[in-house]
Structure formats: C-alpha cells, structure tokens
Amino acid sequence: MRPSLLKKLLVALAALPLLTSTAFAADELDTGDTAWMMTSTVLVLLMTLPGLALFYGGLVRAKNVLSILMQCFIIAAVMSILWVVCGYSFAAGDSCPFFGDTSMLMLKHMGEDTLSGTIPESVWITFQMTFIIITPALMVGAFAERMKFTAVLIFTTIWSVLSYIPVWHMAWGGGLFSGWGVLDFAGGTVVHINAGIAGLVACIMLGKRKGFGTQPLMPHSVPFTVIGASLLWVGWFGFNAGSAAASNASAGFAMITTQIATAAAVLAWMLVEWMKTGKPTAVGAATGAVAGLVAITPASGSTTVTGALVIGIASGVICYIFATGVKRALGYDDSLDVFGVHGIGGIVGAILTGVFLREGASELSVGAQTFQQIKSVVVTIVWSGVAATIALFVAKVTVGLRVDESDEEQGLDTTTHGEAGYTA
Numbered sequence: 001m002r003p004s005l006l007k008k009l010l011v012a013l014a015a016l017p018l019l020t021s022t023a024f025a026a027d028e029l030d031t032g033d034t035a036w037m038m039t040s041t042v043l044v045l046l047m048t049l050p051g052l053a054l055f056y057g058g059l060v061r062a063k064n065v066l067s068i069l070m071q072c073f074i075i076a077a078v079m080s081i082l083w084v085v086c087g088y089s090f091a092a093g094d095s096c097p098f099f100g101d102t103s104m105l106m107l108k109h110m111g112e113d114t115l116s117g118t119i120p121e122s123v124w125i126t127f128q129m130t131f132i133i134i135t136p137a138l139m140v141g142a143f144a145e146r147m148k149f150t151a152v153l154i155f156t157t158i159w160s161v162l163s164y165i166p167v168w169h170m171a172w173g174g175g176l177f178s179g180w181g182v183l184d185f186a187g188g189t190v191v192h193i194n195a196g197i198a199g200l201v202a203c204i205m206l207g208k209r210k211g212f213g214t215q216p217l218m219p220h221s222v223p224f225t226v227i228g229a230s231l232l233w234v235g236w237f238g239f240n241a242g243s244a245a246a247s248n249a250s251a252g253f254a255m256i257t258t259q260i261a262t263a264a265a266v267l268a269w270m271l272v273e274w275m276k277t278g279k280p281t282a283v284g285a286a287t288g289a290v291a292g293l294v295a296i297t298p299a300s301g302s303t304t305v306t307g308a309l310v311i312g313i314a315s316g317v318i319c320y321i322f323a324t325g326v327k328r329a330l331g332y333d334d335s336l337d338v339f340g341v342h343g344i345g346g347i348v349g350a351i352l353t354g355v356f357l358r359e360g361a362s363e364l365s366v367g368a369q370t371f372q373q374i375k376s377v378v379v380t381i382v383w384s385g386v387a388a389t390i391a392l393f394v395a396k397v398t399v400g401l402r403v404d405e406s407d408e409e410q411g412l413d414t415t416t417h418g419e420a421g422y423t424a
Helices: 005-024 031-059 062-092 121-143 149-170 177-181 188-206 222-244 250-278 282-296 303-329 338-355 366-398 405-410 413-419
Strands: none
Touching: 005 062, 005 177, 005 282, 031 121, 031 222, 031 282, 062 121, 062 413, 121 149, 121 338, 149 177, 149 188, 149 366, 177 250, 177 366, 188 282, 188 303, 188 338, 188 366, 222 250, 222 282, 250 282, 250 303, 282 303, 282 338, 303 338, 405 413
16 A cells, blocks of 8 residues: 555544544534523623613603613513523424424423533523513513503513514424524514514503603613613624524624624714704614614624625614604604614514525525515514504503503602602
C-alpha cells in the first residue's frame, strides 16, 4: 500500500468517532446551546419586567403608574402558572390543527434529563413561558387607566387559553399554519397580531378614557418610557435570536436583522414625525424602535439584510400613520397604541416575511409564501378578535369591565391598590 493511501486511511479512521458523534448531536445535550437559551430566557423576561412595565408606566399619568406596573407584574405570575398547568400541553401537544392535547398537563412527561433538541426541555418550556407572559401584558396598554384589575386578570387569562395557546399551536406546534408553510420565526402572529387585535377589541368595548379628545392626557415620565424601550430593544435579541433554539448561525443572522430593522424604524418614525410636527420626540423614537422590533420578529430567521432594512422603514412609517392619523380619524382610545404598533407592525412584518426571503428559507415561491403569510394574518385577526370578545364578555358579566368614574378621576393607584407612585 502506498504511503499516501495509508495516510488517507488513517485520517478517515481517526475522523470516524467525530462523524458518529456529529450524526447523533441532535440527541445529546449541548452546553453552549443550553447556556444561550437560558440567557435568552432571562432577556425575554427582562422585556416584560421591567422593560414593558417601564415603557407603559411612563406613558400613563402619574396617578396610574402603579396600576400599570402591577398589571404587568401579576400577569407574569398568572401566566407562568397557566403555562405549566395546561398551556404548554394544549399548545405543544399533538392533536388537531388548532389545539394540542392533555398529554403534558403539569409537565408530567418531563424529567430532569428530558431534552428538546440539544437543550433540556425544562429550558425550552421556560423560554416559551416568557412569551405567554409578555403577550397579554402587551394588551395592558390598550385599556390603560380604566379597566378594573379583576377584569384584567379574567380577560387576559381566558383570552390566553382561547387565543394565545391555539395560535401558538397553529404556528409552532405542528398545526394549521405549519401545514401551510407559514414562516413566523419568533411570534408575528402568535404574539403581536394576536395581542394587537385583542387590545383593539378591549379598548373599543371599554370606551374612551374620561377626557380623551378634550384634554391632554400626557405621559408622566418620558425617561421611564425611553428606559423601558431600551430594555425592550436589548431583551428582543433573546426574543428573536433565542427562537433559533440554539447558539448557531440562524441565531446570529436573527440578531443582525433585528438590529438593522429596529434602527431603520427609529429613523423612519423620527423623520416622519419631524416633517409632520416640526419636532423629533423621545416618545416617538422609543415607539418607533418598538414598531421595528415587532415587524422584524416573524422575519428575523428568514429575511435578508435588505429585507430587514425595508421592513424596519415600512413599520416605522406605517405604524406612525396608524398610531396618530388613523386612530384620531376613527376615534378609538387605544391608550398606548397597542394596535397601532403591535397589531399593525405585526401585520406588516408577517406579510413582508413572505416578500423578503433569504435563499433556502422557504420551499415556496415569493408569491406563494406571501399568500400563505396573508392567510395566517387573516386567521389570527379573526381568531383573536372572537376570543377577546368572549373573554371580555365573561369579565363584564362577572365583575364588570370599567372602574367607576370617580375612581378613574382619582386614579387607579390609590383606588385599586391603596398606594401612590409618588409622595410629595
């Protein structure tokens, strides 16, 4: 045997164990992936507590700041328990195109060593728990300063069971959207359109705040809002890049597309506002950032750099139009622009996900993929709207939806929680 042939044979034999271990890598714990997913979980939780709480808290009047913080805080607790008891099973279980099953109630199937891909399933479940936490918390901004605390808890709990969990199953649990080939990397339908539509239904059913349209209802702390938006921006890297479920190239690309789209949306919102009002505001820049983050969420794992740029610009401009002109024209009181930013931003992002496809991201053509994206948007809008109406009706007939006029005038901090955010 020639020396060169012998050398090649020895190299091949030496590489055999490596090839074997690579072939079975999906069945083995990867500590790097696990560390990244645990970090991502903390980042997404940071988005709600304190990110979203501060972002919304700064936008309301001083007499209602604690009510916003309290609603976000308690929703985090309620949704954590709901997810463990039945949410994960109904979402991830294998049953029908719309719902899971009861095989994983109370996580009875899971042991310490149970894996989901290359990470412990416990880490994956906790990561997804942070998503069900932030989604109903997003809706708080739509009905801020006027809904009863008990009604908030009843509404968000029932809606999460009727809408969040089924849409999760449709998109990520092998359900309807999965069968259509819909791309939703991190929650354009599941989180943002879902929450935005429910928030719109809630603010319409509740009615306008006292003084809406006749007196200024100004943010009490713009610094809170900017700090909250900054925390959301940072935490969103866990939201999007973490949805790769591994420390890999997909996560890296999701990270850069997220940053590009967000930066583009900030500048787009600021420039449009500047041209229209003559002044670029901090609240506008912060809101533009959130709009960009929302819109890139479904596309972050499948779009191009150019796509991220276009999605960011489109979301900044379109969300500004809805959050200002359209809301004013139609007269609904979406207190903190949940529909205008999350609903519209989610719709823009979900549809453009089909337009700007990275090579290899889909087996469908651009036209076919965009059509599937539009179908998923329509289903989510209708599903969430019906679920929100049912949940709000239950809350209305049991505890009532809206606080008394005198309580609203005095502020929810003292009348509901017996505390004040600020003491002189």
